Structures are given as C-alpha cells and as structure tokens.
Amino acid sequence: MDTEFDPDPPQPTNPNVTIWIFGAIAVLVVAGFIAFSLLRPSATPPPAAIANDPLLVQGRVVYLDRCARCHGELGKGDGPTARGLAGPPVGDLSDSNWKHGDKPDDVLKVLRVGVRDTAMPAWTNIISENSIKAVAAYVYHLAGREVPAELRGN
Numbered sequence: 001m002d003t004e005f006d007p008d009p010p011q012p013t014n015p016n017v018t019i020w021i022f023g024a025i026a027v028l029v030v031a032g033f034i035a036f037s038l039l040r041p042s043a044t045p046p047p048a049a050i051a052n053d054p055l056l057v058q059g060r061v062v063y064l065d066r067c068a069r070c071h072g073e074l075g076k077g078d079g080p081t082a083r084g085l086a087g088p089p090v091g092d093l094s095d096s097n098w099k100h101g102d103k104p105d106d107v108l109k110v111l112r113v114g115v116r117d118t119a120m121p122a123w124t125n126i127i128s129e130n131s132i133k134a135v136a137a138y139v140y141h142l143a144g145r146e147v148p149a150e151l152r153g154n
C-alpha cells in the first residue's frame with residue numbers, strides 16, 4: 001500500500017505556545033499600568049492655606065489636572081505647553097486684571113465656552129459644572145482674591 005506523504009502537514013497550534021503568548025501580553029499590560037501610575041505626576045497634598053476649604057481643594061485638583069499645563073502651577077502663564085501655543089499668550093491669572101473681566105460670571109463664561117481664536121478651550125463638555133465652579137474659585141485664589149459667594153453656591 002502506498003500512502004501519500006505530505007512533507008509539510010499543517011501543525012496544530014501548540015497550546016503551550018498560546019498560553020505563553022497570552023501570558024507575555026498580560027505581563028506587558030500590567031507592566032504598562034504600573035509604569036503609567038508611577039510616572040503620573042503625583043497629586044501633592046493641598047497647601048495648608050486651602051486645606052480646610054473643600055471648594056478650593058477640589059478646584060486645585062481640577063486646575064493641576066487640566067489648566068496648569070498652559071497656565072502654570074501658580075497661574076503665571078508659564079505652564080510647560082504655554083510657549084508652543086498659537087494665538088494670544090496665556091496671560092497671568094495671578095494678576096487679577098483679567099482681560100475678560102473679573103466678575104464670577106465673566107470667569108465662568110470664559111471657562112464654559114472658552115475664548116474664540118485662542119488656545120483657551122471650552123470646558124462645558126469636558127468637566128462637570130461643579131468642577132467649573134470649583135476651578136473658577138481656585139482662579140480667584142491664585143490671584144489672591146476672596147472667592148465670590150456665588151461660586152460657593154450661596
């Protein structure tokens with residue numbers, strides 16, 4: 001009897017190989033998460049001056065997360081991405097001679113809708129209204145000003 005000889009039969013996938021590949025992928029994913037969490041700038045605890053003011057503590061978290069990259073940690077307009085922006089410069093939030101006005105409604109409007117033809121984004125669809133108020137309060141704090149009662153929701 002003459003059986004046909006196939007020199008290159010299809011190899012079934014070795015289950016061990018599959019397990020190794022899945023294992024390697026899992027290790028890489030976990031390592032990625034660990035590296036990401038270690039490299040994230042860790043949130044420093046709030047300074048004593050605002051530690052007892054929950055609105056400013058919340059505003060600071062939003063600010064450091066969303067705004068400081070342009071406006072700088074202290075609002076001076078010297079954040080790491082401020083230089084490369086097209087359009088007018090970021091300006092100095094710590095000097096409360098704000099271009100768009102210094103009433104709470106002025107500041108809230110800038111935050112909600114952004115500033116046309118500048119790098120200042122609209123935040124309405126990105127952060128909650130609650131966060132917008134908190135970060136507005138923090139902007140007053142950066143300028144060394146009393147937080148207006150409207151922003152405290154009174």
Ligand code: HEC
Pocket residue numbers: 062063066067068069070071085088089090091093097098099100101107110111115118119120121123135136139
């Ligand atoms: C991508 C860069 C960028 C980010 C991020 C950013 N801003 Fe701005 N912001 C600007 C620029 C540029 C201006 C100046 C606009 C102009 O000249 O009218 C501005 C203007 C402002 C003003 C108006 C200042 C004035 O003089 O009237 C306020 C208030 C403000 N930003 C707050 C914030 C807050 C709070 C956040 C975070 C939620 C934020 N910005 C995030 C770029 C940014």
